[in-house]
Amino acid sequence: MNGNVTPFIPKNGRFRLQRVRNDSSDRFFIIDPAIGIFPEGQSFIRELTRWRGGNSKSVRAAAYIIIDWCNYLRSTGLNWHQATDEEFLSWLGDQKISKKRLSRKNAIIWRWYKHLYNHDAYKASAASTLAHISIPTNDSEFGRPRYVPRRGSRDDRNSGRDKKSRTFISDETVATIIANIARLGNSFIVDRDSLIVAYEVGCGLRAIGISDIQIFSISSALQKSGIIPKHVSIFHYGSDKAAQADIRVRLDRLLDIGGHGIFINVMEKFSKSRDVLIEVGLIHQTLDFIWRHHEKWKSGSPASELKNHLFLSLKTGQGLLPGTVSDVVRRYFKRFGLDGSGHDLRRYKITSRGLELVRKSKKHGKLFDGTAIEVAMADEFGHDDFKTMSPYVNMGRILDAIGDEVDDHYRR
Known part of the structure; x- marks a missing residue:
């Protein structure tokens, strides 16, 4: 492993955080002295690092919270999956910190257990723990933590931010931001950046999904669709204008035979992968971007080691982090005097898709059912x-x- 590594601690000691420092970033590892890297904790830290980056203070802070909890359990002779209400409340009650920090610790531990529950290797153990230290409700598979810090006064909360988190943007706003970036x-x-916004609008991907889009995935999808030969990357056509034109013609033929585009595989929250439809117009924009700037993926690397992320940082030459993707979109909203974010573009796409499903249902004589819409879209947009x-x-x-087409009995 490259970088300067702090020594491992003696066996039977306390959980510790180990940092591996490289030139451009740090990597953090939760160490159990009995076995080395603590796999259950490291799985969660790896997920946070994908989202926030290796130098994020929040990743390190989350690791220390998990370590504190596991050390407390070890002091009582328990493993992470053997905790009960008594230990959880006792641990929280011993904390001499502010309500805000206490709430943070509470939330991190629950996010960690929920993350473990979503992975087959840890699911059974995490489910057992959640059953012992949660109150089951009708609204959540995991229930809610028994300890919930009191909320402050309205003045202590950023109500403006809460309101903004549910923003629904208009067609005009979306058209404005796309047109202004194009200019x-x-x-x-x-x-x-224009392509990032196009993926937000066209696919409704989260920032973590956009940052994970790979050139290899696009090439594979084009190969399966017969657009390009097998075992040939789209980089192969970077300077061949005639071949590029032929590929564009083949793409357009997909529409002629009733196709809508190609499916690529992306990794999103909790390291879950799903297939996402990329429509023909967005494929054209993606290929134009790659071919126009194909040298960017070659710079600093031999031909056999081409960079594979679609969205690269001009500064580092590496794939953009999810947080950077979010910042890119938010920056353009602010630049053009608009209110919104990448997540609002995701809402826009999901709502547009819902409207499409409603109109299709009405065409087949089915009445409006809001729950049925949400069920149909949950899997499509990566919701469990x-x-x-x-x-x-x-x-x-x-x-x-849809106006008068909706029966009043089905209105929400």
């Missing part, structure tokens, strides 16, 4: 529970759009 020119950064789709679907817009 900025054709530099690598502008083309890259259809109930979590509600904040993403602008039912008001859907109802306005």
Whole structure:
């Protein structure tokens, strides 16, 4: 392993955090002295690092919270999956910290157990723990923590931020941001950022999914569709204008035979992968971007080691982190005097898809059913529970759009 590594601690000692320092970033490892790297804790830290980056203070802080909890359990002779209400409340009660920090510790531990529950290797143990230290409810598979810090006064909360988190943007706002970015020119950064926004609008991907898009995945999808030969990367056509034109023609033929695009595989929250439809127009924009700037993926690397992320940082030459993707989109909203974020573009796409499903159902003589819409879209947009789709679907817009076609009995 490259980098300067702090020594391992003696066996039977306390859990510790080990840092591996490289030139550009740090990597953190939770160490159990009995076995080395603590796999259950490291799985969660690896997921956070994918989202926030190796130098994030929040990743390190989360690791220390897990370590503190595990050390407390070890002092009582228990493993992480043997905790009960008594230990959980006792651990929280011993903390001499502010309510805000206490709430943070509470939330991190629950996120950690929920993360473990979503992985087959740890699911059974995590489910056992959650059953012992949670109150089951009808609203959540995991229930809620028995300890919930009192909320402060309204003045202590950022109500503006809460309101903004449920923003539904209009067609005009989306059209404005796309048009304004297009007017900025054709530099690598502008083309890259324009494509990021296009993926937000066209696919409804989270930032973590966009950052994970691979050139290899796009090439594989084009090969399966017969657009390019097997075992040939789209980089192969970087300077061949005639071949590029032929590929564009083949793409357009997909529409002629009733196809909508190609499916690529992306990794999103909790390291879950799913297939995402990339429509023909977005594929054209993606290929134009790659071929126009194909040298960016070769710089600093031999031909056999081409970079594989679609969205690269001009500064580091590496794939953009999810947090950077979010910042890119938010920065353009602010630059053009608009209110919104990448997650609002995801809501826009999901609502548009919901409207499409409603119109298709009406065409087949089916009445409007908001729950059925959310169920149909949950899997498509990477939600385990259809109930979590509600904040993403602008039912008001859907109802306005279909107007009198909706039976009053089915209105929400």
